[in-house]
Structure formats: C-alpha cells, structure tokens
Amino acid sequence: MSTSSSTAAERNFKREFLKIFFIVFGVLLICLAIFFVNHHDNKYIIETLELNGSAKEGDALFKVNCVGCHGITARGLVGPDLHSITQRLNDREIIKQVTGGLTPPMPSFEIDPVNMSNLLKYLHSLE
Ligand code: HEC
Numbered sequence: 001m002s003t004s005s006s007t008a009a010e011r012n013f014k015r016e017f018l019k020i021f022f023i024v025f026g027v028l029l030i031c032l033a034i035f036f037v038n039h040h041d042n043k044y045i046i047e048t049l050e051l052n053g054s055a056k057e058g059d060a061l062f063k064v065n066c067v068g069c070h071g072i073t074a075r076g077l078v079g080p081d082l083h084s085i086t087q088r089l090n091d092r093e094i095i096k097q098v099t100g101g102l103t104p105p106m107p108s109f110e111i112d113p114v115n116m117s118n119l120l121k122y123l124h125s126l127e
Contacts, residue, residue, distance in 0.1 A: 044095075044099075044113060045092055045095055047113040048095055048116045048117050048120070049091060049092075049117075051114060051117035052121075053114070053117030053118035053119070053120055053121035053122075054121060055118070055121040055124070055125040057118040057121075057122075058115075058118035058120070058121050058122025058123070058125075059122050059125075061111075061115055061118055061119055061122070062074065062119060062122055065109060069105075069106065070082050074123075074126055078105065079106060082123060082126060083126045083127070084126070084127055085123055085126070086123055086124045086126075086127055087127065091120055094120060094123060095116060095120070098111065098116065098119065099111065099116070
C-alpha cells in the first residue's frame with residue numbers, strides 16, 4: 001500500500017469516520033451547553049431560596065416593576081391578580097415566571113437573588 005494514493009475504500013472510510021466524528025462532537029457540545037444553562041439556572045434558584053427576603057423591600061420592588069400590569073394592590077390589570085399566587089405556584093415556578101419571560105407580554109426581569117427573595121416574600125404576604 002502506497003501512502004500517496006489511498007484506495008477509494010480508504011477515502012470512503014475516512015469520510016464516514018469524519019462525518020461520525022463531527023456528529024458525536026456536535027451532540028456532546030449540545031449536551032454541555034444544556035448542562036451549563038441548567039446548572040446556571042439552578043444555582044440562581046438555590047441561591048434565592050436560601051435567602052430570607054423582606055416583604056417590605058419586595059413591596060417597593062413590586063411598586064416599581066410590576067404594578068403597571070398587576071395593579072397597585074396586585075389585584076390585577078393586564079396581568080392576573082396575584083393574591084394567593086403562592087398557593088398555586090411554588091417558589092421555583094414563580095422565580096421562573098419572573099425571570100424567564102416565557103409568557104409575553106410579561107417581560108423577563110433580571111433580578112439578583114436578594115431582590116428576588118424580597119419579591120417572593122412580598123408575594124407570600126398577599127395570601
Ligand atoms: C407588561 C406587563 C407585566 C409586567 C410589567 C409584569 N407582569 Fe406578571 N404577568 C403579566 C401577564 C400578562 C401575565 C399572565 C401571563 C400568562 O399566564 O399568560 C403575568 C403573570 C404573572 C405571574 C403568574 C400568574 C399566574 O396566575 O400564573 C406572576 C407570579 C407574575 N406575573 C409576577 C410578576 C411580577 C413579580 C412582576 C414584577 C417583577 C410582574 N409580574 C410584572 C404581565 C406583566
């Protein structure tokens with residue numbers, strides 16, 4: 001076998017090998033990306049849930065960011081009434097609702113864990 005001219009079978013094999021290699025590589029990259037996004041999300045949620053927020057601070061935050069749609073007393077306007085929301089959604093779901101932007105027109109909010117915890121405390125106080 002000479003090195004300068006490989007047979008058609010060898011070339012075919014190389015092509016197939018490269019194809020499989022890149023497919024496996026791509027799948028691995030996608031898995032890694034999903035892992036990091038999830039890990040980042042979970043870290044934020046865990047950090048938030050470890051804190052014991054202040055309802056008063058949360059109220060102030062709510063007045064700045066949320067009253068336009070949920071009403072000054074959170075009884076609902078464009079957005080729904082948020083009283084007893086903590087009986088329907090758990091804290092994790094509320095965090096995702098506020099930071100996720102999954103239900104337009106409600107925007108996604110970038111809130112640090114301390115303020116998110118304050119907001120949660122406020123929402124719990126509405127029960
Ligand atoms: C631009 C308007 C708007 C703003 C601002 C807004 N929301 Fe909303 N929100 C909505 C709408 C509309 C829904 C209903 C979405 C749906 O279920 O399709 C909603 C839903 C929610 C829900 C889930 C209610 C349920 O019954 O499932 C929570 C919790 C919530 N908002 C909290 C907040 C908080 C906290 C803020 C402030 C940080 C905020 N929202 C700001 C419009 C808004």
